[in-house]
Amino acid sequence: MNTNIHFRDKNLHPVWDKVQRGERLTLQDGLILFASPDVISIGKMAHAVQRMKSGDAVYYVVNQKIEPTNICVLSCSFCDFAVKQGSPEAYEMTVADILAKLNSDVHEVHITGGLHPDWPWEYYVGMVRDIKKAFPQLDVKAFTAVEIDFFHKKFKMPIAEVLRQLYDAGLRTMPGGGAEVFSERVRKLLFNQKIGAKTWFDVHTTAHRMGIPSNATLLYGHIETYEERVGHMLRLREAQDQTGGFLSFIPLAFQPGDTGIKPKNEFTSAIEDLKTIAVSRLMLDNVPHIKAYWVMLTEEVASVALNFGADDMDGTVGGEKIAHDAGAVSPMAMAKEKLVKIITDAGKIPVERDVYYNALNVDAANVIGQIPYLNSVPFYAHFEQRQFKMLPIAPRRMGVLAQKGQIDAGLFSLMDYFAQEESLEAARFGIASRDQVKSVILLTNEGWRGLHGKTIGIIDDTATSVKLLQVLLEKKYGVKANLERMHAGVNDYSRYDAVMLIGDAALRAVKEGGTGFYLCYDLAKEWYDWQKMPFVFAVWAYRRTLPPERKAELNELIDTALQRGEAEIETVGAVHGRRIHLTPEESAEFLQGFNYRLGDREQEAMRLFKKLIEEVEVS
Numbered sequence: 001m002n003t004n005i006h007f008r009d010k011n012l013h014p015v016w017d018k019v020q021r022g023e024r025l026t027l028q029d030g031l032i033l034f035a036s037p038d039v040i041s042i043g044k045m046a047h048a049v050q051r052m053k054s055g056d057a058v059y060y061v062v063n064q065k066i067e068p069t070n071i072c073v074l075s076c077s078f079c080d081f082a083v084k085q086g087s088p089e090a091y092e093m094t095v096a097d098i099l100a101k102l103n104s105d106v107h108e109v110h111i112t113g114g115l116h117p118d119w120p121w122e123y124y125v126g127m128v129r130d131i132k133k134a135f136p137q138l139d140v141k142a143f144t145a146v147e148i149d150f151f152h153k154k155f156k157m158p159i160a161e162v163l164r165q166l167y168d169a170g171l172r173t174m175p176g177g178g179a180e181v182f183s184e185r186v187r188k189l190l191f192n193q194k195i196g197a198k199t200w201f202d203v204h205t206t207a208h209r210m211g212i213p214s215n216a217t218l219l220y221g222h223i224e225t226y227e228e229r230v231g232h233m234l235r236l237r238e239a240q241d242q243t244g245g246f247l248s249f250i251p252l253a254f255q256p257g258d259t260g261i262k263p264k265n266e267f268t269s270a271i272e273d274l275k276t277i278a279v280s281r282l283m284l285d286n287v288p289h290i291k292a293y294w295v296m297l298t299e300e301v302a303s304v305a306l307n308f309g310a311d312d313m314d315g316t317v318g319g320e321k322i323a324h325d326a327g328a329v330s331p332m333a334m335a336k337e338k339l340v341k342i343i344t345d346a347g348k349i350p351v352e353r354d355v356y357y358n359a360l361n362v363d364a365a366n367v368i369g370q371i372p373y374l375n376s377v378p379f380y381a382h383f384e385q386r387q388f389k390m391l392p393i394a395p396r397r398m399g400v401l402a403q404k405g406q407i408d409a410g411l412f413s414l415m416d417y418f419a420q421e422e423s424l425e426a427a428r429f430g431i432a433s434r435d436q437v438k439s440v441i442l443l444t445n446e447g448w449r450g451l452h453g454k455t456i457g458i459i460d461d462t463a464t465s466v467k468l469l470q471v472l473l474e475k476k477y478g479v480k481a482n483l484e485r486m487h488a489g490v491n492d493y494s495r496y497d498a499v500m501l502i503g504d505a506a507l508r509a510v511k512e513g514g515t516g517f518y519l520c521y522d523l524a525k526e527w528y529d530w531q532k533m534p535f536v537f538a539v540w541a542y543r544r545t546l547p548p549e550r551k552a553e554l555n556e557l558i559d560t561a562l563q564r565g566e567a568e569i570e571t572v573g574a575v576h577g578r579r580i581h582l583t584p585e586e587s588a589e590f591l592q593g594f595n596y597r598l599g600d601r602e603q604e605a606m607r608l609f610k611k612l613i614e615e616v617e618v619s
């Protein structure tokens with residue numbers, strides 16, 4: 001990390017040393033951070049980690065929040081939203097009411113609400129199914145662990161069955177609320193009717209195993225101690241190590257309202273909010289995104305948080321009641337243009353996303369796409385950015401954005417480069433295998449020929465590896481299989497006869513197993529054994545319309561960065577490698593398996609691959 005920090009609080013030095021080495025922070029480290037008055041240094045540390053994970057990107061989503069009812073069988077003491085049946089403020093929405101609030105611009109609907117005493121199970125399943133039917137472009141994020149547990153008890157179905165029926169109806173992710181803070185002391189005092197940490201984790205980890213990723217929140221700023229706040233983060237980090245299914249962490253500032261827990265106008269201070277966001281980014285090294293939820297933080301604090309560790313602003317929300325009933329002061333809905341402006345003013349790239357954090361649109365100039373896997377670290381570790389902004393993005397998405405003219409340059413998947421050769425000009429840099437790579441693998445319990453007619457799940461991130469798989473199946477082994485796209489993040493592999501993984505997910509699967517498959521084929525090695533050629537996975541390219549001096553500058557920046565990266569090949573991947581549980585030696589060995597400069601043999605291999613793809617496509 002190339003960040004120089006002049007600490008005013010010397011206690012922060014050892015914490016920063018650990019962060020720079022990619023080591024995990026402990027409960028004690030978290031308490032040092034919360035106790036420190038040196039907020040700016042804490043923010044700088046968190047921002048350095050944020051940049052390593054998300055580059056200059058800050059995400060937002062065009063979403064609509066729906067709270068179908070405020071009638072709730074529980075009476076949590078911090079909740080100003082719920083009422084009892086018969087109350088003059090009680091409301092209930094029909095599915096038609098819900099559909100009327102949605103439109104074809106919305107990408108995510110976020111549904112949470114009260115635990116209604118009378119609604120039947122079919123109402124919930126029908127709601128999800130009808131939304132998905134009316135708006136196929138939209139992803140449904142619905143029901144907290146509290147609601148899922150309520151359905152499980154009320155309708156007498158196991159948690160997994162509740163989730164299965166909702167998944168089949170179209171539910172794709174879950175919000176993170178419900179546990180508030182994982183402390184039995186606080187739960188007994190403030191919400192003793194509500195589920196505890198154990199049930200919350202049971203629901204979320206069951207969802208993850210079924211291929212439903214989720215989010216996690218922390219409600220802070222009421223009666224919890226710092227130790228309980230940090231303890232909450234550590235329990236989450238531990239669960240994430242097991243499942244990898246949490247997409248984001250959302251610290252939610254407590255809104256006192258009429259709860260009586262704190263005086264009505266005693267909101268958390270901006271310093272407290274920023275510190276909590278920054279500490280979350282530092283403690284939760286395995287959670288991809290930290291959200292600055294502007295509804296509760298206010299626009300002003302949320303915008304500063306984008307340089308304090310947060311890389312997500314949530315979305316347009318389109319009307320939110322729970323926090324506002326408790327006194328939140330932010331505008332009820334924020335227009336997309338306003339979100340884009342706040343993110344741009346913070347010096348970041350506004351990235352419109354879907355529910356899985358796939359980039360849909362980018363609204364900035366001079367954007368460079370960055371493959372976020374360990375194999376590309378030698379290019380990016382010492383890349384001098386100058387006027388450019390870095391967008392870590394899965395290869396397939398980079399191709400889509402380049403097609404829209406939203407990316408100026410990047411390390412493109414070979415297939416995307418082939419598809420856009422007219423608009424993209426290649427540099428002589430890229431990622432090519434020597435023989436095996438370990439990060440593009442096929443996992444199965446069958447040999448290659450046993451896969452004829454079977455279904456192979458393919459990770460949603462790549463075009464080149466999918467084509468390589470197809471070429472190997474059809475041209476090398478004479479096998480036709482059905483390829484079915486899995487989404488990014490957690491997936492239920494038991495739905496498939498084989499799965500293809502790439503990048504860091506593949507490296508972890510090779511190292512840790514636990515996928516349910518016992519055969520693992522390295523696709524680069526399969527190619528090498530067959531063709532005695534390297535395989536080119538990615539190519540650096542820039543838009544042909546860039547001025548010549550800009551292209552020359554990019555060439556020079558890539559070359560200089562790579563020279564340094566290659567000179568440090570023994571160490572340059574150590575921090576990234578640790579995040580995916582590789583030792584520094586394993587990371588170094590992995591990186592040494594690639595060529596980063598594309599010579600004549602690589603060009604020849606590219607031509608051969610192109611010819612084979614054409615043959616597969618006409619067969």
Ligand code: SF4
Nearest residue numbers: 072074076079082114
């Ligand atoms: S917090 Fe949720 S479960 Fe508790 S009373 Fe409010 S709506 Fe009901």
